[in-house]
Each structure stands twice: as structure tokens, then as C-alpha cells.
Amino acid sequence: MDHIVIIGNGISGVTLARHIRKLSDKKITIISAESDYFFSRTALMYIYMGHMKFEHTQPYENWFWKKNRIELVNGFVEKVETDSKKLLLKGGSTISYDKLIIATGSKPNKFGWPGQDLKGVQGLYSKQDLEMLEKNAPNNKVCNRAVIVGGGLIGIEMAEMLRSREIPVTFLVREKSFWNGVLPAGESAMINEHILEHHIDLQLDTNLEKIISDENGRAKAVVTDKGETIECNVVGLTAGVAPNIDFLKDSGIELGRGVKVNRFLETNVKDVYAIGDCAEQHEGIGSRRPIEAVWYTGRMMGEALAQTICGKPREYNPGHWFNSAKFLDVEYQTYGWVFSERSKKDNEHHFHWRHASEKICITVAFDKDSHQFLGINTFGIRMRHEIFDQWLTENKDIDHVMTYLKDANFDPEFFKLYEDEIIAKYNANFNKNISPKKKSWKRIFSIA
Amino acid sequence: MGNFDRSMSLAGEPPKALNTGQKLAVVTGMIGLGILILQLFNLNLGNTALWLTISIVAIFAGIIWFSQAAYAHKHKGIKNDGVWFKSISSRGVLGWMAGIALTGFYIVLYFYPQYLGLVKDGDNTGLIALFDPLSKGLSGNPASQWFVYGTMYTVAILAFGAKFIWKYRHNKYEQLRTVSVMFFQTAFAFFIPEIMARLNGDLPYYDLKNMWPLNYYNFERYRINGFIDSGSVGMTMLFFGIISIFVISPFLTYKYGKRWYCSWVCGCGGLAETAGDSFRQLSDKSKFAWKVERWVVHSVVVFVTVMTIAVIYSYLGNDTSKYWLTKTMFISGVAVILTAIFSWVMIYKREELAKDAKYGAIGYFTIIAVLIGMHFFSGSGNIFIFKAETLRTTYSFLIGSIFSGVIGTGFYPILGNRVWCRFGCPMAAMLGFQQRLFSKFRITTNGGQCISCGNCSTYCEMGIDVRAYAQKGENIVRSSCVGCGICSAVCPRGVLKLENGPEEGRINSKDVLLGNDVDLMDLVNNK
Numbered sequence: 009m010d011h012i013v014i015i016g017n018g019i020s021g022v023t024l025a026r027h028i029r030k031l032s033d034k035k036i037t038i039i040s041a042e043s044d045y046f047f048s049r050t051a052l053m054y055i056y057m058g059h060m061k062f063e064h065t066q067p068y069e070n071w072f073w074k075k076n077r078i079e080l081v082n083g084f085v086e087k088v089e090t091d092s093k094k095l096l097l098k099g100g101s102t103i104s105y106d107k108l109i110i111a112t113g114s115k116p117n118k119f120g121w122p123g124q125d126l127k128g129v130q131g132l133y134s135k136q137d138l139e140m141l142e143k144n145a146p147n148n149k150v151c152n153r154a155v156i157v158g159g160g161l162i163g164i165e166m167a168e169m170l171r172s173r174e175i176p177v178t179f180l181v182r183e184k185s186f187w188n189g190v191l192p193a194g195e196s197a198m199i200n201e202h203i204l205e206h207h208i209d210l211q212l213d214t215n216l217e218k219i220i221s222d223e224n225g226r227a228k229a230v231v232t233d234k235g236e237t238i239e240c241n242v243v244g245l246t247a248g249v250a251p252n253i254d255f256l257k258d259s260g261i262e263l264g265r266g267v268k269v270n271r272f273l274e275t276n277v278k279d280v281y282a283i284g285d286c287a288e289q290h291e292g293i294g295s296r297r298p299i300e301a302v303w304y305t306g307r308m309m310g311e312a313l314a315q316t317i318c319g320k321p322r323e324y325n326p327g328h329w330f331n332s333a334k335f336l337d338v339e340y341q342t343y344g345w346v347f348s349e350r351s352k353k354d355n356e357h358h359f360h361w362r363h364a365s366e367k368i369c370i371t372v373a374f375d376k377d378s379h380q381f382l383g384i385n386t387f388g389i390r391m392r393h394e395i396f397d398q399w400l401t402e403n404k405d406i407d408h409v410m411t412y413l414k415d416a417n418f419d420p421e422f423f424k425l426y427e428d429e430i431i432a433k434y435n436a437n438f439n440k441n442i443s444p445k446k447k448s449w450k451r452i453f454s455i456a
Numbered sequence: 457m458g459n460f461d462r463s464m465s466l467a468g469e470p471p472k473a474l475n476t477g478q479k480l481a482v483v484t485g486m487i488g489l490g491i492l493i494l495q496l497f498n499l500n501l502g503n504t505a506l507w508l509t510i511s512i513v514a515i516f517a518g519i520i521w522f523s524q525a526a527y528a529h530k531h532k533g534i535k536n537d538g539v540w541f542k543s544i545s546s547r548g549v550l551g552w553m554a555g556i557a558l559t560g561f562y563i564v565l566y567f568y569p570q571y572l573g574l575v576k577d578g579d580n581t582g583l584i585a586l587f588d589p590l591s592k593g594l595s596g597n598p599a600s601q602w603f604v605y606g607t608m609y610t611v612a613i614l615a616f617g618a619k620f621i622w623k624y625r626h627n628k629y630e631q632l633r634t635v636s637v638m639f640f641q642t643a644f645a646f647f648i649p650e651i652m653a654r655l656n657g658d659l660p661y662y663d664l665k666n667m668w669p670l671n672y673y674n675f676e677r678y679r680i681n682g683f684i685d686s687g688s689v690g691m692t693m694l695f696f697g698i699i700s701i702f703v704i705s706p707f708l709t710y711k712y713g714k715r716w717y718c719s720w721v722c723g724c725g726g727l728a729e730t731a732g733d734s735f736r737q738l739s740d741k742s743k744f745a746w747k748v749e750r751w752v753v754h755s756v757v758v759f760v761t762v763m764t765i766a767v768i769y770s771y772l773g774n775d776t777s778k779y780w781l782t783k784t785m786f787i788s789g790v791a792v793i794l795t796a797i798f799s800w801v802m803i804y805k806r807e808e809l810a811k812d813a814k815y816g817a818i819g820y821f822t823i824i825a826v827l828i829g830m831h832f833f834s835g836s837g838n839i840f841i842f843k844a845e846t847l848r849t850t851y852s853f854l855i856g857s858i859f860s861g862v863i864g865t866g867f868y869p870i871l872g873n874r875v876w877c878r879f880g881c882p883m884a885a886m887l888g889f890q891q892r893l894f895s896k897f898r899i900t901t902n903g904g905q906c907i908s909c910g911n912c913s914t915y916c917e918m919g920i921d922v923r924a925y926a927q928k929g930e931n932i933v934r935s936s937c938v939g940c941g942i943c944s945a946v947c948p949r950g951v952l953k954l955e956n957g958p959e960e961g962r963i964n965s966k967d968v969l970l971g972n973d974v975d976l977m978d979l980v981n982n983k
Contacts, residue, residue: 058541304905393903
């Protein structure tokens with residue numbers, strides 16, 4: 009019987025294990041040094057904020073693993089010997105495999121800033137990072153101020169966490185506007201405003217120069233490239249993540265920034281695969297990046313690889329792009345591709361609508377010649393995934409999307425609806441005369 | 457990560473600390489409560505109407521002020537910061553103290569009302585006497601322990617309802633259903649029965665929104681006689697009580713799910729959602745708890761059904777001289793209805809029931825059938841195997857008092873705010889049975905957007921592991937779901953939506969979520 013060994017118990021490794029179990033009787037072992045049981049990484053912030061306890065972030069009860077014959081090993085893999093198909097664990101024990109899957113996720117980026125390894129300087133990715141933050145910033149007496157470096161999704165989450173304990177936060181963002189490498193200008197501007205509303209000291213267009221130590225080797229201040237010195241007790245490094253693959257250096261497995269894989273998620277070494285954040289496609293699929301450090305893609309790679317391992321070779325073939333996040337109080341969803349001004353091509357045009365007073369807006373991307381619908385970003389309005397997925401598959405044009413926009417609304421019942429307002433603006437902007445169709449269960453469920 | 461300091465000090469650190477406004481608000485509310493407690497010790501305060509007013513106003517003002525201090529300066533959005541750090545809401549010392557105090561109050565209320573000042577023949581004393589002026593003003597009668605309880609219950613729903621509305625001010629669904637339970641409690645449970653008692657002394661106390669089996673006593677002899685003796689008003693009420701069960705409730709549950717009752721109308725639900733909101737995260741989500749829940753709550757359904765049949769049977773005659781219905785007609789009618797429901801489920805809805813639910817249905821149906829059978833063999837002297845009166849008093853004690861009151865509300869801070877609704881309420885179980893099998897209601901999962909964070913499961917007061925469905929892309933169609941909408945509200949990714957749609961495709965099952973290519977989905981789903 010094949011022994012499938014998975015290094016990493018995150019969403020991709022666990023999804024893979026579950027699907028292999030559904031499809032086969034193979035022996036499955038998952039190795040992790042981070043936690044005994046699978047937990048949802050995206051929920052770590054809620055533990056610090058007191059919304060949940062750690063146990064609540066575990067999607068499966070502890071009996072689940074034994075019942076499904078998935079063996080869990082708490083250990084740290086130091087070395088992979090692909091010739092003898094053996095893993096060397098810290099402490100000296102070894103584990104043999106027939107097929108090995110590397111699903112070790114990411115680690116926070118550090119860009120060689122002076123002082124980046126001082127006490128009180130940390131990223132926010134793992135359970136251990138969270139435990140460290142609990143020590144570094146238990147309250148606003150121990151931590152008078154925190155400086156967060158890097159304006160992405162983890163940065164704004166960390167700011168929200170610290171603010172929940174009323175710790176003053178300075179947020180250094182390299183870009184001229186928050187996350188504007190990804191978000192179009194109007195949306196990025198709205199989030200800037202929302203960050204300030206939450207009393208976060210947002211410093212745009214500002215880089216970290218160095219972190220200054222006190223006499224105990226603890227961070228006591230940062231210096232920015234604007235020459236300002238900001239006193240603080242905690243520095244959060246949230247300038248993105250990189251694949252967590254240092255232990256593979258001399259394994260003979262081909263590495264780039266991540267573990268190089270083909271569309272079957274195979275590495276250059278037979279019987280060794282990589283999935284999730286740590287896998288790097290030789291070439292990005294469609295408009296996707298070669299490394300996709302996203303919850304959903306990790307899950308999808310796990311689903312696809314399970315097929316291959318169980319004898320039905322399948323390429324990793326993701327469908328239409330989607331993602332979601334929450335910026336403080338504002339929910340964000342995206343379906344299809346909406347690029348920022350920085351990275352969009354000439355043919356991509358945008359229709360943007362923003363509510364007069366609330367933090368609600370949408371941006372719809374379409375082809376300027378064919379008017380084909382390319383994607384939508386939505387802030388503060390929930391939309392149906394299935395509907396947009398279908399519209400993208402059917403290459404609908406933007407007029408169709410506007411006409412049937414009411415079908416796509418997913419806000420809770422009795423919420424104020426904005427489709428009429430949105431379409432009125434669309435008509436005015438593009439000199440159209442579209443009247444929205446009433447929401448139809450028939451259409452919604454013939455799709456789903 | 458269980459190393460957080462669960463200090464009971466109010467002067468802790470954010471987000472568990474109370475700000476100055478909240479502290480002063482607590483003091484104000486406690487003064488109001490303190491007046492009531494002083495009355496327990498029979499301190500004669502003099503002008504009772506004045507002191508009662510002061511007390512209620514102080515409690516009200518304290519709670520509203522607390523909410524204002526907690527939420528007014530914050531942006532609208534989810535307000536769960538520090539829930540698991542606070543002693544009161546994380547089974548800390550304050551939680552246990554509150555639980556013990558509430559439990560003690562319920563024991564006194566149900567079993568020792570004399571300590572509250574109830575005097576059978578003569579003027580009330582103590583706490584109950586404090587409420588005499590209000591009771592006399594409404595119904596003309598002196599207060600009872602139930603009037604005191606009803607008043608405090610209504611005050612709690614109104615004041616904590618206001619707090620809830622403030623807390624969820626970004627969510628119209630939460631606000632509207634809270635306004636609804638506040639209205640039904642104040643009008644239907646509090647004012648209307650009192651005023652009806654003033655207009656027509658023979659009418660039994662009737663909270664019109666309470667239907668059988670929640671008001672398990674509705675068809676007892678004294679009530680039926682009361683209805684009949686009160687002429688057309690009484691008959692209308694009796695008729696309303698019956699069509700509520702057989703027409704109104706099935707219709708509304710079909711269209712909207714059981715939430716129309718449990719989260720929009722019911723008084724028990726009303727208290728749970730308002731005063732109990734701080735404890736919703738304490739419900740047990742384990743599979744084991746779910747198993748216990750199904751056995752216990754369905755046993756209560758069987759119990760209340762058998763008990764009610766026995767009680768009605770016991771006072772019906774063998775001819776139509778006393779009541780229109782005879783013993784034989786009644787018992788045959790019951791048998792026909794039960795058999796019809798049972799056959800319908802087994803014929804059309806077999807597949808939708810999990811294995812054990814089916815076994816449960818067969819088992820319980822057999823029990824009821826056997827009991828009915830015994831009627832025809834045991835003669836008319838004894839009913840079933842027990843005396844009806846024994847069944848009635850046992851139910852009233854075990855379920856009506858201990859389960860719904862002492863455990864159901866007393867244990868809010870320990871077991872969560874819907875313990876009664878989840879484990880004990882036969883009404884919820886019956887509506888849930890219909891919701892699972894014959895309703896348009898579901899919680900839709902939004903494609904592949906779930907990140908398994910667990911907020912939905914944590915804040916589900918009914919202990920449903922919502923995430924288990926959402927992370928598989930499945931809709932949530934569970935009989936216990938009361939449709940409070942909090943899972944949808946706390947979801948950070950917009951994954952969950954309560955809605956009433958077509959029955960077809962309501963219960964879906966997907967092995968591979970949306971996002972992977974279509975071929976793969978087909979492959980796995982059709983394997």
C-alpha cells in the first residue's frame with residue numbers, strides 16, 4: 009500500500025489528504041511542526057481579538073483524523089532524501105514515503121532591513137507568530153505603539169488586531185495609496201479613508217529605513233525614509249510572504265522562489281509534488297501569478313492533486329479567478345480580473361460606482377471594444393459567486409451584467425439595495441438605456 | 457492558547473475592560489436591581505408605585521447607557537472584540553456567578569414563590585407587593601409571582617433588545633427581527649392578556665402567540681371550559697389555538713422556515729436573542745452534543761404529545777353530551793393524523809432523513825401507536841399506562857419548570873442562550889422537522905468563498921457547525937436552525953445568506969467546490 013506523506017497541515021495538505029481518503033485506501037501521514045491539528049490560518053486574527061479561541065479555528069474535531077485514518081505527526085522535517093525516499097526529522101527520527109507532497113506554505117518576507125531580527129519585530133503568519141504577538145503586544149501599557157511595515161492584506165489585519173486592544177498603530181505603506189498595485193484608484197482611496205477613520209496613522213509613500221534597538225536588543229523605534237523616527241515597542245513586518253522551503257536546499261528538488269512544479273503539480277523528482285503557497289508554476293496560468301499564496305488556490309491544488317495521486321492524472325486547472333478579504337469593517341469580494349491602473353492593459357476599461365456617504369463601491373472591468381465583462385470588485389455589497397462564474401464562462405458583456413445585476417446580490421435580507429443607483433450611473437456614464445431586471449429565482453437556480 | 461487571564465476585574469485591559477460610561481451604567485442598572493433585591497427582604501420602602509418606577513427606569517437606563525457607551529463611539533460592524541476574554545461571556549467567574557444567581561431565582565420563582573412575597577389569602581408582601589400597583593392598574597388584580605416575572609421578562613427583552621439593535625446597527629435583518637420580538641413580547645405576552653383579564657374575568661390567561669406544544673397546558677380541562685364559557689370570544693381563541701397548529705404555523709414555516717416563530721415571534725427566543733446574546737458563543741458544537749440534542753428534544757416531543765392526548769382524553773366523555781368530541785372520536789382522529797404524517801414522511805421524504813432520524817421516527821411512532829392501542833384494551837378507567845394527571849404534573853415539573861426555566865434560562869452563561877430551544881423545546885423540534893423536510897428556507901453558501909475561519913460556528917447559538925457545510929460549498933438545511941442570521945452577519949467573507957427559494961436544489965452536496973475547472977467537478981461529483 010502506498011504511503012503518502014504530506015509535509016504541512018494547512019488547507020492544501022489537509023484538503024489533499026481528505027480527498028485521497030475519499031478516493032482510496034492509501035496510508036496517509038501529515039507532518040507539521042506548527043500545530044497538532046489543522047486550523048484555519050485566516051482566523052488567527054480573531055483569536056487575538058477575542059472573537060474566538062484557538063480550538064474554534066479547527067474545522068474538524070480531534071477524533072476526525074483517527075476515524076479517517078489520517079496519521080498526524082508533530083515534527084519538523086530537516087532534510088528530504090529523494091534517493092532513499094526518506095525524511096529526516098528534527099530529533100533524529102526518519103519517515104519513509106512512497107509519494108511525498110510538499111505543502112509547507114509561506115513565511116513572512118524580510119528585505120534585509122537593519123534591525124529586522126530584533127526582539128519585538130515579527131511577522132504574522134503562523135500560530136507561533138500569534139503567540140509571539142500575544143507576548144509582544146498584550147495591551148497598550150506594554151505596547152505603547154506598534155509600527156506595521158507593508159500595506160497588504162496581512163498588514164491591515166494586523167492593524168485591526170492591535171486596534172482592538174486600543175494600541176496606537178502607525179502603518180507604513182510603500183505605495184502612494186493602500187494596495188494600489190491590486191486595487192483600482194477609487195477603491196484604494198476609499199480604503200485609505202476607512203483606515204484613517206479607524207484612527208490608524210496611515211503613512212503612504214513611506215518606506216522603512218531601519219529599526220533601532222534599545223540596550224536589551226529590543227526594538228524601540230523605526231526610522232522612515234522621510235527621516236522621521238517613530239518610537240514603538242512592536243514592529244510588524246507584513247510586506248508579503250515567500251515560500252517556506254529552506255529545508256529543501258540540497259534535496260535535488262528544483263527550486264525557484266518556490267518549489268517548481270508543472271501543471272500536474274509534479275516536481276522534477278519522481279513521486280515528489282508541491283501544492284499551495286510553496287508551489288511555483290513554471291509559468292503563471294492565465295493571468296495568475298506563478299506562486300499563488302491564497303487560501304482558495306491551496307484548496308484547489310489539493311483537490312486536483314488527489315485525483316492524480318489516486319490514478320486519474322489531472323492538471324491543476326483553476327477556473328475563473330475569485331478572492332475575498334475584509335478591510336476592517338468593509339468586506340471585499342472579487343470575481344474575474346479587475347486590474348489596478350498600474351497593471352491593467354489598454355483594452356481594460358472600468359466602470360466605478362461609489363456610495364455618496366457609506367463605504368460601499370464596485371468596479372466592473374470590461375473590454376473597451378467588445379464590451380465583454382472581465383471582472384468585478386465589490387466593497388460592502390456581497391455578490392453571488394456562481395452567477396459571476398457563469399457570466400464569465402459565457403463571455404457575457406457588461407450590459408448583460410448590469411441588466412441582471414439584481415440576481416447577483418447576496419446581501420442579507422432587508423439590506424438596502426443599490427442596483428438601481430449603480431445602473432443609473434452606468435447609463436449616464438456610457439449613454440445607455442438599461443433597465444434592470446427584477447431578481448429571478450429561476451435564473452439564479454438554473455445557474456447554480 | 458488557553459492562557460488568557462480571566463480576571464473578573466472590571467478594570468482589566470482593552471478589549472475586556474469597561475470604559476467609564478459602561479461602569480457608571482452598570483452601577484445605575486445595579487441600583488435598579490438592588491431596589492428589587494431589598495424588597496425581597498421585606499424592607500418597607502413606602503410608596504411602592506414610585507419605587508417600582510425608579511427601579512425599572514434605573515434598570516432600563518443602565519442597559520441603554522451601557523450600550524451607548526459600548527457602541528456609540530465605534531463604527532458599525534461586528535462587535536465581538538474581547539468576547540472570549542471577558543469573564544461574563546467566557547464561562548469565567550462572573551459567568552458562573554450569573555448562572556448560579558439566575559438558576560437560584562428560577563428555583564425560587566417556580567417552587568418557593570412565598571419567598572418572593574406571594575400570599576395566597578391576603579395582601580402580598582416583599583417583591584411581589586412592589587408590583588401590585590402595576591398589576592392592579594392593568595388587570596385589576598394583585599400581582600402574582602408570574603406577573604413579576606412577566607414584567608421583568610418584558611423589561612429585559614425591551615432593554616437588551618435596544619442594546620442588540622445598537623450592536624447590529626449595520627444589519628437590517630437583525631434589527632427588524634428584534635423589533636418584532638420586542639413588539640410581540642410587549643403586546644401579546646404582556647399587555648393583551650392582562651387587559652383581556654380585565655374585560656372578561658372568565659377567560660384563561662392566553663398569550664396568543666404561544667401555541668401548543670410550547671403552551672402544553674392549552675387544552676387542559678379548566679382552559680377548555682374557560683374558553684367555552686366565555687362565549688364567542690373564548691371560542692374564537694380556542695379556534696385560533698387550533699388553526700395556529702394546523703394551518704398558520706405549517707404555512708409560515710413552509711414559506712420562511714421556523715425562524716418566523718423562533719426568531720421573530722417567540723418569547724423564549726426573544727429573551728435568548730436579546731438578554732442572552734452575550735452567551736450565544738457558549739453552545740456546544742461537537743457532534744456528540746448534536747446527537748444528544750436529537751434524542752432529548754424528540755423525546756420531549758413524544759412526551760408532550762402523549763401527555764396532551766392523555767389529558768384531553770381523560771376529560772372527554774363517551775357521548776357528546778358534555779363536549780362535542782367523544783373519547784373514541786378523539787383517539788381515532790389522533791391516530792389518523794399521526795399515521796398520515798408518518799406515512800407522508802416515509803413515502804416522500806425518506807431519502808432526506810439521515811439514518812438515525814428514520815430509526816427515531818419509526819421507534820417513536822411505534823410507541824405512540826402502542827399507547828393508543830392500549831386504550832382499546834385497557835378499558836375507560838385508566839388511560840394508557842399512566843394516569844393522565846401523573847403525566848401532566850411530571851411534564852409540567854420536568855419540562856415546563858426545570859428544563860425551560862431553571863436550565864433553559866438559568867444556564868445561559870454556562871451552556872449558551874438557546875439551551876431550551878435546542879434541547880428541550882418541542883415546538884422548535886416540530887417546526888424544525890418541517891423545516892428540514894418541507895420548507896423553502898435554507899442558508900445559502902456562496903460558491904467557494906468560505907475560508908473555514910469558524911466565526912459562523914462559534915456564534916451559532918444552536919450549536920450547528922455551520923462551517924462544516926460552508927467549507928464544502930453546501931447549503932445549510934438543519935432542523936434546529938432558528939434563522940437568527942448571526943452566522944451570516946459575522947462571516948467576514950460574505951459567504952452565508954438566509955433565504956427562501958425554490959425547494960428544488962435546496963439540499964445540495966458538492967465534493968469539489970467552485971473555482972476548480974468544470975471537468976474536475978463533473979468527474980468528482982459523478983464518480
